[in-house]
Amino acid sequence: MKLFECQNCGQPLYFENTKCESCGAPLGYLPREQTVTALRGVGNEWQALARHHTRYRFCQNAVHDACNWLIPVHEPDQFCIACRHNRTIPDLSQPENLRRWRLIEVAKHRLFYTLLKLRLPLDAKNKDANPLTFDFLDPSATATGAPVMTGHDNGLITLNVAEADDAERERVRGKLGELYRTLLGHFRHEIAHYYWDRLIADSPNLEPFRELFGDERKDYGQALQTYYANAAPPDWASHFISAYASSHPWEDFAETWAHYFHMVDTLETANAFGLVVNPKLSKGMAARIDFDPLHADIDRIVEGWLPLTFAVNSINRSMGAPDLYPFVLSPAVITKLAFVHDCIRQQAGRKVTPTAAMRAVIAGLRQRAGIPTVE
Numbered sequence: 001m002k003l004f005e006c007q008n009c010g011q012p013l014y015f016e017n018t019k020c021e022s023c024g025a026p027l028g029y030l031p032r033e034q035t036v037t038a039l040r041g042v043g044n045e046w047q048a049l050a051r052h053h054t055r056y057r058f059c060q061n062a063v064h065d066a067c068n069w070l071i072p073v074h075e076p077d078q079f080c081i082a083c084r085h086n087r088t089i090p091d092l093s094q095p096e097n098l099r100r101w102r103l104i105e106v107a108k109h110r111l112f113y114t115l116l117k118l119r120l121p122l123d124a125k126n127k128d129a130n131p132l133t134f135d136f137l138d139p140s141a142t143a144t145g146a147p148v149m150t151g152h153d154n155g156l157i158t159l160n161v162a163e164a165d166d167a168e169r170e171r172v173r174g175k176l177g178e179l180y181r182t183l184l185g186h187f188r189h190e191i192a193h194y195y196w197d198r199l200i201a202d203s204p205n206l207e208p209f210r211e212l213f214g215d216e217r218k219d220y221g222q223a224l225q226t227y228y229a230n231a232a233p234p235d236w237a238s239h240f241i242s243a244y245a246s247s248h249p250w251e252d253f254a255e256t257w258a259h260y261f262h263m264v265d266t267l268e269t270a271n272a273f274g275l276v277v278n279p280k281l282s283k284g285m286a287a288r289i290d291f292d293p294l295h296a297d298i299d300r301i302v303e304g305w306l307p308l309t310f311a312v313n314s315i316n317r318s319m320g321a322p323d324l325y326p327f328v329l330s331p332a333v334i335t336k337l338a339f340v341h342d343c344i345r346q347q348a349g350r351k352v353t354p355t356a357a358m359r360a361v362i363a364g365l366r367q368r369a370g371i372p373t374v375e
Contacts, residue, residue, distance in 0.1 A: 001015055001110070001265055001268055001269050001272070002268060002269075002272050003272040003273070004017075004036035006020040006023060006027070006038050007037060007038045007049035007050055008038040008049060013027065015036065015109075015113070016068065016106055017036065017068070020038060023038075025040075026038070026039045026041075026046075027039065028056065028058060028068050028070040029068050029109075030048060030051060031080065031081055031082075031112075031113075033051060034116070034117065036050075036068075037049055039056075042055060044057070045057055045073050046070070048070065055072070056070040056071060057070070057071055058071070059079050059080035059083050060078040060079050061079065061080075061083045064101075065102060066083075066101060067080060067082070067105060069082060069083070069109070081112065082108060083105075085131070085134055086134050086136070087133045087134060087156070088134075088135040088136060088137060089101055089136050090137065090138040090161050091138065094138075097161060100162075101164075103164040104159065104161065104163075104164050104183060107183035107184040107186075107187055108134070110265075111187040111188060111261075115191070117294050118294060119349075120344065120347070121198060131155055132194055133157070134157050134158075134159070135156060135159070137158060137159070137160060138161050138162075148161075150163060150186055151190065151193075152190045152193035152194060154197075155194060155197070157190045159186060159187075159190075169181055169182075177231075177243070178242075178244070179327065180326060180327075185258060188257070188261040189254045189255065189257070189258040190254070192253060192255075192256075193250065195257065196250060196253055199343045199347055200253070200343065209249075209253070209339070210249070212335060212336050212339055213252045213253050213336065214249040214252070215249065216249040216250050218248070220248055223248040224248065227244070227246065227247035231243070232244075232246040232247075233246060237328060237330065238330050238332065239330065240332075240333065241255050241256055241259050241327055241329070241336075242255050242327065252336070253340075256336045256337060259333075260340045260341060260344075262325070263293065263301055263305050263337075264293040264301065266305075267289060267291075267304055267305060267308070268293055270289040270304070270308055271289045271290060271291060271293070275289045275308070276288045276289070276290075277289070277307040277310075285306070285310065286307065287303060287307035288304075289304050298342075301341070302334055302337070312324045312325065313325060
């Protein structure tokens with residue numbers, strides 16, 4: 001993510017800030033301009049210091065301190081472009097649900113930041129298609145008391161609000177043997193299923209998808225049963241970004257898509273901070289993160305990502321913390337990442353380099369040669 005600063009006093013800001021801690025100015029996010037702006041009140045409207053000629057109001061969810069996005073006053077929507085996709089939110093009369101929902105919205109808005117930056121479509125394919133919709137459900141409040149399964153179904157993304165509790169999420173992560181489990185990771189994974197329907201199904205990308213990920217027509221339910229009964233194959237790391245990705249081609253795509261989002265968002269942040277990785281090693285693995293990953297070729301993304309993640313993992317270990325990025329990009333995974341990269345660029349009308357996948361594999365192998373084995 002890019003960096004933001006208060007236009008009133010120059011104070012650095014976070015994406016989620018609603019008030020400048022230095023000068024006290026109220027803040028809001030302008031999704032079209034992709035910037036956090038300081039505000040001045042004009043009656044029930046706001047003037048944005050980042051865009052003087054338009055007046056704004058906050059998304060309706062601002063009354064719950066769950067959204068800081070702005071809407072031009074001349075537009076009829078009561079909810080911002082991120083919140084208008086919500087269908088169900090938890091019962092906010094329960095204080096714990098309000099806290100959970102706010103955390104969920106933080107993650108969801110970060111997802112929408114990247115979706116908008118990548119120019120991914122948010123509307124349905126046609127009037128008969130299912131729109132992108134979110135249900136945030138509290139299992140204790142369901143009519144049957146049945147467990148709420150986080151997942152995607154024909155445009156509807158369901159999230160169990162218990163995932164917003166760190167202890168519960170860590171319990172599930174340990175039970176499933178996952179290396180990584182976060183709210184933002186959930187959103188990035190589940191939205192991939194939505195975009196598989198938009199960008200892959202019934203498109204020229206379908207056959208190339210099957211060549212890389214496998215045939216998605218194999219029984220999905222049976223594939224998951226087999227995975228949970230037998231676990232991933234011993235050599236899964238040579239072919240998949242995670243063990244779960246080995247369960248079915250749809251899950252392989254979703255895991256790969258999520259990791260692509262991890263990469264471009266983190267590299268955008270690294271670029272905004274001007275990070276340079278230049279370790280004192282006999283084998284070179286230097287990287288200057290001086291490019292915009294949202295417009296870069298996949299080989300440049302991979303070349304920057306591998307040294308950066310080795311550096312931040314090493315820093316985390318120095319603090320006694322788990323690796324920030326506990327994954328390995330094999331050549332097979334890099335090729336799949338290149339496929340995701342090209343599909344996203346194609347739909348946005350951006351140029352796709354035909355040899356990007358092969359260059360990415362070569363770049364990954366070259367960079368990995370200078371990285372010690374991580375156990």
